[in-house]
Amino acid sequence: MKKLLIVEDEAALQDALQKVFTTEGYEVSQAFDGEEGIKLAKEKKPDMILLDLILPKKHGFEVLQEIKADASLKDVPVLVLTNLEESTEVMKAIELGARGYLVKANYALKEVLAKVKDILG
Amino acid sequence: MFTTAIAAQRFSDDPAIVIISVSMMAAFLFVVGNAVVSSFQRLADASRIKSEFVNIVSHQLRSPLSAIKWQLELMLDQMKSVTGDVAVTMGTISRQNERMIALVNDLLEVNRIEDDRVILRPTKIAIDSFVEQIANGYKPLAEQTNEKLTFVSEARPLIVFADETKLRWVTENLIDNAIRYTKAGGDVTVKVLRAKNMARVEVTDSGIGIPVGDQAMIFQKFFRSENAVRARAEGTGLGLYLVRSLVGAMGGKAGFASMEGKGSTFWYTLPLVENSEPPQKK
Numbered sequence: 195m196k197k198l199l200i201v202e203d204e205a206a207l208q209d210a211l212q213k214v215f216t217t218e219g220y221e222v223s224q225a226f227d228g229e230e231g232i233k234l235a236k237e238k239k240p241d242m243i244l245l246d247l248i249l250p251k252k253h254g255f256e257v258l259q260e261i262k263a264d265a266s267l268k269d270v271p272v273l274v275l276t277n278l279e280e281s282t283e284v285m286k287a288i289e290l291g292a293r294g295y296l297v298k299a300n301y302a303l304k305e306v307l308a309k310v311k312d313i314l315g
Numbered sequence: 316m317f318t319t320a321i322a323a324q325r326f327s328d329d330p331a332i333v334i335i336s337v338s339m340m341a342a343f344l345f346v347v348g349n350a351v352v353s354s355f356q357r358l359a360d361a362s363r364i365k366s367e368f369v370n371i372v373s374h375q376l377r378s379p380l381s382a383i384k385w386q387l388e389l390m391l392d393q394m395k396s397v398t399g400d401v402a403v404t405m406g407t408i409s410r411q412n413e414r415m416i417a418l419v420n421d422l423l424e425v426n427r428i429e430d431d432r433v434i435l436r437p438t439k440i441a442i443d444s445f446v447e448q449i450a451n452g453y454k455p456l457a458e459q460t461n462e463k464l465t466f467v468s469e470a471r472p473l474i475v476f477a478d479e480t481k482l483r484w485v486t487e488n489l490i491d492n493a494i495r496y497t498k499a500g501g502d503v504t505v506k507v508l509r510a511k512n513m514a515r516v517e518v519t520d521s522g523i524g525i526p527v528g529d530q531a532m533i534f535q536k537f538f539r540s541e542n543a544v545r546a547r548a549e550g551t552g553l554g555l556y557l558v559r560s561l562v563g564a565m566g567g568k569a570g571f572a573s574m575e576g577k578g579s580t581f582w583y584t585l586p587l588v589e590n591s592e593p594p595q596k597k
Contacts, residue, residue: 204378210385277377279423281434298381299416303388 196314197221199240201231201257202275203249207298211244214303215310228252232260235267242314244306245292247276247283255290262291271313275306366430373423380419383412414549421553425536428560435478435564439588442475442482442514443468443507449486450505453494460499464490469508475585477565482585485561485569488554489518489581495547497522497578513567513584524575533571534559542575558583 198220202208208224215222223238225231227250235243243261247254254274261267271293276283279297287295293313296306387409394402427433450466457464475482493503501521508515525533529540537552544550559569562583573579 204382206382206386207378210382210389213389277374277381279434280427281432284434297377299377299384300420303385 195219195221196242197223197238197240198310199223199225199231199234199238199243201225201228201234201243201249201254202246203227204246207246210303211306214307218307226250228254228257231257235261235270236264239266240270242310243270243272244275244310245272247274247278247287255286258287258290258292273309273313362429366426369422369426373419373426376419377416380412380416384409384416387412418551421551421557424557424561425553428557428564433561433564435481437476437478437565439474440477440479440482441472442477442516442585443471443473445479445482446486446505446507446516449483450490453487453490456491457494457503460494460497460501462494462497462500463502464494465502465504467504467506469506473507473509473514474588475514476588477585481561481565485558485583486516488558489516489583492554492581493518493520493522493579496520496543501578509587510584512587514587515582515584517580517582519578519580521578524577524579525571525573526575530571530573534569555581 196219198215200208200211200215200222202211202224203226205226208226212222212224223234223240225234229251231243231245231249232252234240245254245257249257254276258272258274261270261272268291272291273294273296274287274292275296275298277298284295294309296309301309387405391405391409394405424433447466447468450464454464490503490505497503497520502519503521504517504519506517506519508517523542523546525540526542529538532538533540534555535552536556538556539550539552555569558581562569562585565585567583567585569581569583571579571581
């Protein structure tokens with residue numbers, strides 16, 4: 195069973211993602227702020243992380259940086275799931291090592307699921 | 316004050332009066348100059364604040380809209396067996412939510428265009444098959460009102476270097492407009508052709524057309540012609556503004572020809588790249 199960590203502060207979005215991935219057989223952990231995201235990433239050692247950018251306590255870019263700086267986590271693929279879409283943000287996410295960047299409002303849950311499956315192979 | 320100073324200089328031989336006049340002119344120009352610079356600065360600040368405001372509001376709106384989108388998707392998945400009024404209502408809510416998302420996306424895109432920071436991710440695209448696929452996707456919408464939607468390609472392949480998402484948006488916008496502003500039983504033709512070193516996409520309809528008096532404003536932001544508002548209340552007047560701006564950003568042009576009551580042809584062109592079918596020898 196593949197392990198997934200979802201770092202997202204909006205409860206309604208967390209809920210939708212958790213339902214769709216649990217139904218598909220993933221083991222889902224949920225973090226509602228950046229600090230909890232890093233803590234759970236270290237504890238759970240997920241196969242993949244879905245990461246929002248605007249997060250309480252620690253911005254998504256800081257979370258991404260810390261994950262990529264951690265030897266035990268640096269190879270875990272991170273898919274940025276955000277509603278920010280400016281070129282500077284997309285480029286920064288890719289530069290920091292994100293494997294993908296999706297704008298939540300423009301993607302259906304099925305498409306997010308397909309992207310995760312694609313990255314995990 | 317300025318004209319007084321010039322007059323004084325012109326009609327006086329007294330050097331003192333000339334010096335005073337020139338000093339007055341310099342002071343006047345200094346004050347006016349500062350006022351103009353300050354006005355420009357205020358305008359620039361106002362524009363920047365407006366731009367930031369639209370950006371923040373639009374991004375903030377996207378969060379609840381995406382929550383509604385995903386929760387509705389889950390509900391609709393669970394309600395596959397449900398029919399009748401509930402299913403229709405859920406479908407309506409979903410479509411209205413998608414409209415809101417599209418509107419926010421359009422506002423963000425307008426903001427980027429105005430700030431000269433459009434994001435382009437160009438790739439090579441065979442525009443003939445690309446447009447054909449989009450046109451085919453619109454057949455169900457055309458069939459709802461018994462409109463005949465035809466696709467014609469005069470040359471294949473025609474390769475352009477463009478941002479696929481933007482090009483899809485532009486093409487969909489033109490085809491969608493053509494279908495929606497054409498009465499039941501009408502015709503919509505989507506054509507791809509080569510025009511010298513450009514690929515040209517034309518969308519021709521037998522719809523309401525554009526009144527002559529409105530034609531000069533049709534690509535202006537937020538403009539909608541009166542007959543378009545009468546025919547269809549929905550619409551923001553951003554679509555054609557974005558079409559022209561995005562095509563322009565990708566190195567092409569957009570235009571139209573129209574006759575009120577007879578129909579319109581909207582077109583755009585994009586520069587061709589290698590591997591395209593060579594021009595026909597005449």
